[in-house]
Amino acid sequence: MYVTCPVWRRGRGGEGERVAIRTSDVTRILDPKGISGVSSTGTEHGMPLPGGASANGFGYVAYRRILESQLVDISPREAVRRVGDDLTVFCKVPYPIDSCRVTVGTTSYRLIPNNQEEEVTYSGQGLEAGECGAHIKHVREEWNGNISCTLPPQTGSIELSASMRLLVAKAPGVPQLVSPPQPTFREGDGFVAQCIVPDGRPAAKITWYFGKFILYDRLFVLRDTHE
Numbered sequence: 628m629y630v631t632c633p634v635w636r637r638g639r640g641g642e643g644e645r646v647a648i649r650t651s652d653v654t655r656i657l658d659p660k661g662i663s664g665v666s667s668t669g670t671e672h673g674m675p676l677p678g679g680a681s682a683n684g685f686g687y688v689a690y691r692r693i694l695e696s697q698l699v700d701i702s703p704r705e706a707v708r709r710v711g712d713d714l715t716v717f718c719k720v721p722y723p724i725d726s727c728r729v730t731v732g733t734t735s736y737r738l739i740p741n742n743q744e745e746e747v748t749y750s751g752q753g754l755e756a757g758e759c760g761a762h763i764k765h766v767r768e769e770w771n772g773n774i775s776c777t778l779p780p781q782t783g784s785i786e787l788s789a790s791m792r793l794l795v796a797k798a799p800g801v802p803q804l805v806s807p808p809q810p811t812f813r814e815g816d817g818f819v820a821q822c823i824v825p826d827g828r829p830a831a832k833i834t835w836y837f838g839k840f841i842l843y844d845r846l847f848v849l850r851d852t853h854e
Contacts (some may be wrong), residue, residue, distance in 0.1 A: 700720070701718045702717050704792070705793075705794070707829065708794075711766065713765065730777070731761070732772070747763050748764070761776065773793070797828035800826045802822060804821070805821040
């Protein structure tokens with residue numbers, strides 16, 4: 628799709644002329660918050676555009692509106708749940724939609740507001756409000772990973788999507804203490820020991836004690852064993 632915006636480049640006789648750029652180019656250069664995962668090369672008062680063009684502040688606002696209309700807002704971005712817990716993920720665009728699809732694990736669910744019988748059901752203010760929310764009634768172990776939503780675009784035929792990270796909590800394994808084999812030490816000797824807590828998700832928090840006192844100094848995290 629092509630749009631004509633107030634992007635100026637030097638024409639014949641030094642006159643400025645308008646040029647048309649693709650929406651894909653707008654997305655590529657205008658994403659200062661990194662929402663789409665593409666680095667921005669633009670600034671508010673002057674930014675490089677295809678063909679050496681530059682945009683003024685008014686042009687930046689116009690491009691930003693085009694970009695924002697093509698982005699999906701998803702919340703939360705991350706969540707931690709235990710097996711059996713529920714979770715609600717909201718996806719939203721600033722225009723009415725006619726479909727809502729959410730992928731959890733390896734299964735894609737087409738969500739319909741008046742169908743509340745499935746394990747993943749619609750949640751939100753309605754498709755006409757641009758909301759595609761998913762209520763997951765019982766989180767499963769195998770759903771640890773990304774959850775994505777797919778919505779139709781305001782114009783064109785390329786669907787829009789966004790994803791969040793679900794961390795399904797997992798109890799850690801039995802702690803393992805690895806220490807030197809020697810039974811006694813002299814004053815001034817070095818002592819190095821490791822506490823390994825495998826398979827925890829998220830990683831287990833480890834506290835070291837010397838008698839009744841908590842040790843804070845000279846402690847190092849050597850390896851994070853959570854998935």
